[in-house]
Amino acid sequence: MANTPTVLITGASTGIGATYAERFAQRGHDLVLVARDITRLNALAAKLRAAHKVEVTALQADLTAPSDLSTIEERLRDDARIGILINNAGMAQSGGILQQKPESIERLIALNITALTRLAAAVAPRFAQAGAGAIVNIGSVVGLAPEFGMSIYGATKAYVQFLSQGLRVELAPKGVYVQAVLPAGTRTEIWERAGIDINTMRDLMDVGELVDAALVGFDRREPVTIPPLSDAGRWDALEAARQGLLSDLHQAHAATRYQRAA
Numbered sequence: 634m635a636n637t638p639t640v641l642i643t644g645a646s647t648g649i650g651a652t653y654a655e656r657f658a659q660r661g662h663d664l665v666l667v668a669r670d671i672t673r674l675n676a677l678a679a680k681l682r683a684a685h686k687v688e689v690t691a692l693q694a695d696l697t698a699p700s701d702l703s704t705i706e707e708r709l710r711d712d713a714r715i716g717i718l719i720n721n722a723g724m725a726q727s728g729g730i731l732q733q734k735p736e737s738i739e740r741l742i743a744l745n746i747t748a749l750t751r752l753a754a755a756v757a758p759r760f761a762q763a764g765a766g767a768i769v770n771i772g773s774v775v776g777l778a779p780e781f782g783m784s785i786y787g788a789t790k791a792y793v794q795f796l797s798q799g800l801r802v803e804l805a806p807k808g809v810y811v812q813a814v815l816p817a818g819t820r821t822e823i824w825e826r827a828g829i830d831i832n833t834m835r836d837l838m839d840v841g842e843l844v845d846a847a848l849v850g851f852d853r854r855e856p857v858t859i860p861p862l863s864d865a866g867r868w869d870a871l872e873a874a875r876q877g878l879l880s881d882l883h884q885a886h887a888a889t890r891y892q893r894a895a
């Protein structure tokens with residue numbers, strides 16, 4: 634695989650995805666940009682070609698639409714130049730489960746879970762075969778916090794984190810790098826799209842700062858990168874507690890505390 638492989642970025646028309654596109658173009662990577670708004674994608678592609686002399690392909694796709702998703706899967710399977718997947722496209726919802734309609738739940742899961750998983754699964758065999766490649770999945774700190782009251786969105790992001798950690802276990806021995814990035818609130822259009830007034834949000838991170846931090850983690854080959862977390866030991870402690878709990882599970886018998894007194 635090339636030293637500067639082509640990067641396929643989903644949700645690249647704005648926000649975190651568009652910023653990844655700029656940063657990878659600055660590094661000299663050719664790009665494949667995916668989103669629904671082809672006008673915005675074409676404008677970004679033209680700007681990046683002119684500024685950085687890289688090849689940029691814009692692909693219009695609604696990743697919740699089965700035929701569009703299949704097209705992007707095919708591209709990931711077949712285009713051997715693509716060596717990095719930034720699985721970024723995602724959406725949020727305002728409110729908890731009592732506020733959601735079946736269609737909006739369906740769409741959220743289709744984009745945040747199904748599309749992200751299928752794209753990773755499409756590219757993984759080729760990367761594993763090549764013994765190289767990187768899959769970056771954008772989760773959220775909301776996936777760590779059921780307390781935030783965004784249960785469905787948070788659950789999709791907890792899934793992204795679990796999937797990323799699992800894929801790392803499966804694919805790292807085959808030379809494939811998998812990173813989960815967990816941003817906290819970041820200044821992008823996601824808030825407005827979810828019907829949340831951005832002016833009600835305090836302390837949002839600038840999107841450039843977020844992506845630059847995520848790329849520090851990428852360059853270090855971190856499994857999980859949490860840009861707003863100062864003390865890395867906090868994450869390590871959480872992981873150690875989880876591992877400790879696993880080692881205390883005994884499958885053959887219910888724990889004594891669940892056994893009825895005879």
Ligand SMILES: NC(=O)C1=CN([C@@H]2O[C@H](COP(=O)(O)OP(=O)(O)OC[C@H]3O[C@@H](n4cnc5c(N)ncnc54)[C@H](OP(=O)(O)O)[C@@H]3O)[C@@H](O)[C@H]2O)C=CC1
Binds near residue numbers: 646669771773774818
């Ligand atoms: N901003 C934040 O506070 C945080 C964001 N995140 C995560 O980061 C990721 C990016 O978010 P952010 O940049 O903020 O969001 P934005 O809303 O700014 O951008 C979302 C991107 O995804 C694309 N997109 C949305 N729906 C679809 C679809 N059905 N098919 C294809 N592309 C789609 C949009 O393009 P188009 O409309 O052209 O299709 C756009 O390019 C998401 O996964 C989000 O959950 C995580 C934590 C915090």
Ligand SMILES: CC(=O)[C@H](N)C(=O)O
Binds near residue numbers: 817818823
């Ligand atoms: C809307 C949100 O909650 C945000 N995208 C996040 O994940 O923090």
